[in-house]
Amino acid sequence: MKTRLLPLAVVLLPFMAWSAENGPLSAWNASPAKSQILNWVAQSTQQDGPDFIPPDQRYVVFDNDGTLWPEAPLTFQLQFAVDEVNRLAPSHPEWQDNPVVIAAQKHDMAALEKAGQQGLMTLLTLTHSNMPVEEFDQRVDAWLASHRHPRFGCPYNKLGYLPMRQLLDYLRDKGFKTWIISGGGIDFMRRVAGEMYGIPPEQVVGSFSLTEFRLTDDGTQLEKTMKGAFYNDEAQKPVSIHLFMGHRPVAAFGNSDGDVPMLQYTSANKQVKPLGVLIHHTDAQREYAYDAHPSASGKLINGLSLAPHYGWVVVNMKSDWNQVFDPAQCSYHPAK
Structure with a gap:
């Protein structure tokens, strides 16, 4: 009986290895x-x-x-907020003295981190509010289509x-x-x-x-x-x-x-x-x-x-x- 099963095992082992490598969690x-x-x-x-x-x-x-x-190096949404502040800043001269905006424009992550929760709320207020939800969706879609991760060079949604x-x-x-x-x-x-x-x-x-x-x-x-x-x-x-x-x-x-x-x-x-x-x-x-x-x-x-x-x-x-x-x-x- 063992002699008969040996050829079958020889056939099945490569298949089992293939299944493990190409299965649902390959x-x-x-x-x-x-x-x-x-x-x-x-x-x-x-x-x-x-x-x-x-x-x-x-x-x-x-x-x-x-x-x-x-x-x-940043969460994707925080990177979106930083990029949006830089995109919108020229149209908002009233922002020019805002330390959070200045830090975002200089890509000064240490200053943004030092600004803490209050600084984050400032960024989110400037980039995530006072607009219809459809406009926000369009802004996110445009950012995803035009920006790449700084290290991986790929779109964020990939x-x-x-x-x-x-x-x-x-x-x-x-x-x-x-x-x-x-x-x-x-x-x-x-x-x-x-x-x-x-x-x-x-x-x-x-x-x-x-x-x-x-x-x-x-x-x-x-x-x-x-x-x-x-x-x-x-x-x-x-x-x-x-x-x-x-x-x-x-x-x-x-x-x-x-x-x-x-x-x-x-x-x-x-x-x-x-x-x-x-x-x-x-x-x-x-x-x-x-x-x-x-x-x-x-x-x-x-x-x-x-x-x-x-x-x-x-x-x-x-x-x-x-x-x-x-x-x-x-x-x-x-x-x-």
């Missing part, structure tokens, strides 16, 4: 992290298994900056991490509903989430401020303001999940200490066996390497120390991913 290397994620999905969707999760409970949440796309995009598709194929829960602006992210990640706008939750409804001569209009600003980070993430989603997630993916409350909230789900995953930026050659000292945002100290206690999977970008970006969308080749 941009992931064979590693404990990948195995843990795949095993969790398999157990959660096994109808008669002890860890089966009913389809109506399969809500999975993802941070965006640093989890689905890069956040260095820089979604290929392993994570594959994971999103895989989870949806298995009956999970994928949401973005991020500190990024809700309107900004909604302009890219559908095309980049296959996530519709109603499943994108981010920082926001209130809009104002107005009647116009040709219909109605929603005007963006900075009133009632809600910054969707850290402890606010579980709050926004409850407010917008109405379900406790069964899995959560993040990359920074700002995502820890969201992972803790998910890990406390007593109805299922939950999954928590942290993306650790360890690849200075193909992307960036940081945890305690990020260039802009994404500090990861507390999350790494808590991961063993909660059983969170820590994905090592350098060793767990064989691709970072989709070569069909971004042909960035790191120097060797």
Whole structure:
């Protein structure tokens, strides 16, 4: 019997290797992290298994900056705000003495960082408010079409991490509903989430401020303001999940200490066996390497120390991913 099976094994082994390399998560290397994620999905969707999760409970949440796309040297939305200030400044002489505008014009990131939350709010007020929502959408679209990442040289909306995009598709194929829960602006992210990640706008939750409804001569209009600003980070993430989603997630993916409350909230789900995953930026050659000292945002100290206690999977970008970006969308080749 063994003699008969040997030729079959010889035939199947190359096929099995091909399947692993070209399967739904082909941009992931064979590693404990990948195995843990795949095993969790398999157990959660096994109808008669002890860890089966009913389809109506399969809500999975993802941070965006640093989890689905890069956040260095600046978060993409902050870079958009800086570029918009520089584009608009010549038409606004009243801005010329504003220290935040001056710092943006000089690309003085140290001064912008020193300006802190108040400086960020100034940038957002100048570039994200006092306009109809349709105008803001047009500005974002124009920026995406005309600007490239300073390091990778690719359009910002082509820089979604290929392993994570594959994971999103895989989870949806298995009956999970994928949401973005991020500190990024809700309107900004909604302009890219559908095309980049296959996530519709109603499943994108981010920082926001209130809009104002107005009647116009040709219909109605929603005007963006900075009133009632809600910054969707850290402890606010579980709050926004409850407010917008109405379900406790069964899995959560993040990359920074700002995502820890969201992972803790998910890990406390007593109805299922939950999954928590942290993306650790360890690849200075193909992307960036940081945890305690990020260039802009994404500090990861507390999350790494808590991961063993909660059983969170820590994905090592350098060793767990064989691709970072989709070569069909971004042909960035790191120097060797």
